[in-house]
Structures are given as structure tokens and as C-alpha cells.
Amino acid sequence: MNSINQSRSECTPFIWPIGGGKGGTGKSFLTINIGILLARQGYKTLLIDADLGTPNLHTIIGLPNPKTSLSDFVNKTVSTLEETVLEMPVHNLFLISGARNKLDIANFAHEQKMKMLRAISRLHYDYILLDLGAGTAFNTIDFFTLSDSGIFVCIPEPTSIENIYRLIRSVYIRKIRQVLQINCFRNLAGQAEAQNRDAVIQHPEYLLTTLKQIDPEQGGNIEKILQAFQFKLVVNQVRKRDNPRTGTLICKIIEKHLGMRIQFIGNVGFDDRVHETVCMKSPYILKYAHSQTALDLHGVLQGITGGTNRQTAALAASTSI
Amino acid sequence: MKTLEKLNYYELLEIAPHASPLEVHQAYKEMYDLYHDDSLASYSFFPPEERREILAMLDEAYSTLMNVKTRAGYDRSLVENGTLKTDVKDRPDMNRTVDAKSPADQSALSIRDNVKSVVSSHPGIQEILARETISGAELKSIRDELGIPLEEVAKTTKVRMLYLEAIENDEFEKIPAGIFLKGFLKAYGQCMGLDADTVASRYLKRMKD
Ligand SMILES: Nc1ncnc2c1ncn2[C@@H]1O[C@H](COP(=O)(O)OP(=O)(O)OP(=O)(O)O)[C@@H](O)[C@H]1O
Ligand SMILES: [Mg+2]
Numbered sequence: 001m002n003s004i005n006q007s008r009s010e011c012t013p014f015i016w017p018i019g020g021g022k023g024g025t026g027k028s029f030l031t032i033n034i035g036i037l038l039a040r041q042g043y044k045t046l047l048i049d050a051d052l053g054t055p056n057l058h059t060i061i062g063l064p065n066p067k068t069s070l071s072d073f074v075n076k077t078v079s080t081l082e083e084t085v086l087e088m089p090v091h092n093l094f095l096i097s098g099a100r101n102k103l104d105i106a107n108f109a110h111e112q113k114m115k116m117l118r119a120i121s122r123l124h125y126d127y128i129l130l131d132l133g134a135g136t137a138f139n140t141i142d143f144f145t146l147s148d149s150g151i152f153v154c155i156p157e158p159t160s161i162e163n164i165y166r167l168i169r170s171v172y173i174r175k176i177r178q179v180l181q182i183n184c185f186r187n188l189a190g191q192a193e194a195q196n197r198d199a200v201i202q203h204p205e206y207l208l209t210t211l212k213q214i215d216p217e218q219g220g221n222i223e224k225i226l227q228a229f230q231f232k233l234v235v236n237q238v239r240k241r242d243n244p245r246t247g248t249l250i251c252k253i254i255e256k257h258l259g260m261r262i263q264f265i266g267n268v269g270f271d272d273r274v275h276e277t278v279c280m281k282s283p284y285i286l287k288y289a290h291s292q293t294a295l296d297l298h299g300v301l302q303g304i305t306g307g308t309n310r311q312t313a314a315l316a317a318s319t320s321i
Numbered sequence: 322m323k324t325l326e327k328l329n330y331y332e333l334l335e336i337a338p339h340a341s342p343l344e345v346h347q348a349y350k351e352m353y354d355l356y357h358d359d360s361l362a363s364y365s366f367f368p369p370e371e372r373r374e375i376l377a378m379l380d381e382a383y384s385t386l387m388n389v390k391t392r393a394g395y396d397r398s399l400v401e402n403g404t405l406k407t408d409v410k411d412r413p414d415m416n417r418t419v420d421a422k423s424p425a426d427q428s429a430l431s432i433r434d435n436v437k438s439v440v441s442s443h444p445g446i447q448e449i450l451a452r453e454t455i456s457g458a459e460l461k462s463i464r465d466e467l468g469i470p471l472e473e474v475a476k477t478t479k480v481r482m483l484y485l486e487a488i489e490n491d492e493f494e495k496i497p498a499g500i501f502l503k504g505f506l507k508a509y510g511q512c513m514g515l516d517a518d519t520v521a522s523r524y525l526k527r528m529k530d
Binding site: 156157158161162165205206243245246249250252253256257 | 324325354355360361362363364365366367
């Protein structure tokens, strides 16, 4: 590891929650393979299996019985989150395995969750990738409050696209709420809500218009914060016959109709051999480093490291998420 | 952010007010890809009613802008309400008469068919085609009128840019003679929705004269 990276991990990490619909879109697949690529570029990288209740990242990575996991932190068997970190066979790569028992965590108290989120944001790594559970449960969405960034994964099928739209909408609304809770915006948010009750829930884009009408300056500031979010879209398991432009079009719809910026960072090709590597519990990118799908993963990596993002300003500014 | 209903037709199709009919058509096709009933990319995003409204708006925009008379009227209304500055309208290509077919038919048509319909009803282009010979400069003016970039012609015809430029600049010494040139000319003509043989023979006639 070179000295630049060493000093980087002393400051706040880049945190990337990775979300997608149910039905195996490839969140875990991307988390592991992108994690390995980051580690190989010299970044100290931590993968967190945040699929609360049904974790499996450890299995895919070839660690059938992790010694420690998030459960230990939640159950206070250990006092710091650092103690749950496992070393990986790949240099620079680390893992916090998911909670083993559904009861441990699926409905754990708000206070505990806050404590966990805060602990995550204080870890010293260059990159932290959060492999999220499928769907739009609160516990999933809340992980997006950790940073100004997020990756959404879908596959080119109607069911998956329906799910991804639902997820993106939920995350965006959650992020807006988070921003509006910052002290200086609370007053304005209250006025806007009084004027237009449903806006936050149904039409975030109208909400912003209302905010700007009431207070152009503060409304503009809120818009700036929202536009600084780094949301990325990956279309995974793309086959030859699929329209390669679907990802671009999805982002266009979101930008036009939700008023939210999201960047398409690439198609990842479907490869039969992914299944084989999962069964062998060995990461795909190590085994088939020069396949088309591996090239695609490098493209996604580029889309992630190309921009900049830090732990969310909103989180730092507000005590309650 | 403006909601779709508040956009004017140009904003809705994301084109400039001086866009050529071909650009209008291409923009419409792109939007149609995004919003049509079976579009994968927007699947589930809109309730069916909203989707129908958006498609209706697109159709309305398209048929208005593809017809010279209705487009001129629409532009006038935009100028009157201050949305559009008058000077944008001082463009040479306003006297074209294109009969817009119903947009639903149009979306099924290929771009080339659309180019043909522009060609057949465009007085300026028709005038050039009525002459006994055609120069490279005239071919270029037809191409500009249709709004087709030369790169696109090169891509479609697989003829190198170098030769296409030589054809348009009448730089005969740069073009290989004989059968090649004839082939290039035919491909060029076809790509622009013109009669390939006519283009080739009239260009060659002028070259020999
Ligand atoms: N690019 C790909 N080509 C072929 N198969 C893939 C690809 N990406 C993922 N898969 C397969 O899809 C399945 C689901 O992948 P993965 O477990 O990463 O999804 P997930 O989003 O984490 O699912 P879950 O929500 O269940 O956690 C796996 O069996 C994997 O082998
Ligand atoms: Mg998973």
C-alpha cells in the first residue's frame, strides 16, 4: 500500500451502499468483485454484509463459518465494531459478516441501529461497500443515510426494473427527509408540508418547487445538496439480445420525472461461469480476470472511483437521521 | 424542474427551435422509445393514465412540428407569449411543406422513409433534383437541409469520409475514377433518400462537361 492511500484511510471513507430488488440481481456479486478490484488498486476496502437476517457474503467469498459478525456488535458481545472485522485472503480486503440470526437484527431497536450506522461511518477505510438486503425495508433504506452516494443494481427484466424504481424512489424520499431534518431547513420544510401535504411522499420533484417558491435561497441550498448525491446505476446480467441502452434510458426517466440525478455506470454481461464460481466459492474476478464480464466490472469500478463522495454532510450536521 | 405539461413542444422533444424535420422525427422516436407501452426502461414507472397522457403530448408535439403550417402557427404563438425570440425563426428552411402522417404511423416508419417524405415535398430540394446536372455543393446543401451529418453518411454507406468530402467539394482529382465513384455516388444518394441512379448519372454528367 502506498503512502497516499495510507493517509486517505485516516479520513472519512467513501461509503457505497449497494441496493437492488429481490430475486438476485447481483448485489453480492458486485460487492465482492468490485471490492477485490478496489483492494488490488491499493485501497483499504471493507465489505459489510448488511443483508440483515439473510447474510451470505461470507459463503460466496469462501468463509463458511465466520468467527465474528454484526451480531456480536448488536448483542454487545464485542464493544467496538472494529472487533468484528475479518481479514480476507486478498490483501487490503476486509469483511464484516452479516448477522447470523434473523432474530438478532431484523427488528432491532432504533437506538441500536443508529449506534451501528455511526460506528460504520467512523471506521478507517478507503472504501466501504455495503451489500444490502433486497427490497425497500426500513432497515435497508436507512443504510443510504450513511453517505451521499449509492449504487443501484437491476437486471434487464420488467420485474427487476419495477423493483429498482420502487427502491430508488424510497431512497430518494428518505434522503430528502434527511436533508430537511437539518436544523436550518426544518422551519422551511414545515411550511412546505403545510402547503402541500403529499408532496414529500408522492412527488419529491414538486416538493422542491414548493420549497424554492417559499424561500428561493434556502430552497436553492437544499437543491444543491440533493444534486450533490452520487447515485449510480448498474445493469447486471445483460445478454446479447438485450438493449444496451436500457440503463441510460432508466436514468433519463429518473432525472426527468423524479428530478434526481443518477448516472449509468455500465452494463455487466451475463456469464454462465458466474454460477460455477459461486459454487466453487471463489470470486469470479480472480478466476476469469480477462472475460468480457470482468472488463465490464472494471468499467463499473471506473464509474465508482471516478467521482468523489464523502460521508454525508447531512449526517454530520444532524444528530437524528 | 418543470412538469411535462409546462414544457413547450421543443422542450418536450429536447430539440432546438430551429431543428430540422429529421431532427424532430429522431427526437420523437427517442422519446417514444422511452414512453411507449412496452418500453422496458420505463416499465411500471407511470400509471397507465399518465403514460397515455405523455404519449398524447408527444404525438401532438410531433404532428404540430412536422407540418410547416401548424409549426409556423405554433412558433408564432410562442413568440407572442415571449417564449421564443423572433430571430430564431429567421432561418432559410421555413418554407418546406411536409405533410405529417399520424404519429402512430410515423413511429413505425424508418428514418429513411421520413427523409424521403421530406425530400419529395421540399421545394428547395425538388428544384435541385429537377436540374440536368448536380454538383457536389448542391448535394451538400440537400444534406444540410435534411440535417444528416456527413459522419452518418460515412457510417451508413461505408464510404470513407475523405471521398465523401471530395465528392461534396467537387475535388475530382481526389476521387478514384470510374466504377468506384459511381458506387459511392449511388450509396450517398440512397442514404439521403434520393434516387440513387439519378444522383450518380447527373453528378457524373457535370463532371464530364
Ligand atoms: N453477471 C452475471 N452473470 C451470470 N450470473 C450472475 C451474474 N451476476 C449474478 N449472477 C448470478 O445471479 C445470482 C444472484 O446473484 P447475487 O447473489 O449476487 O444477487 P443478490 O442481489 O445479492 O441476491 P440477494 O438479494 O438474494 O442477496 C447468483 O446465483 C449469481 O450466480
Ligand atoms: Mg446478496
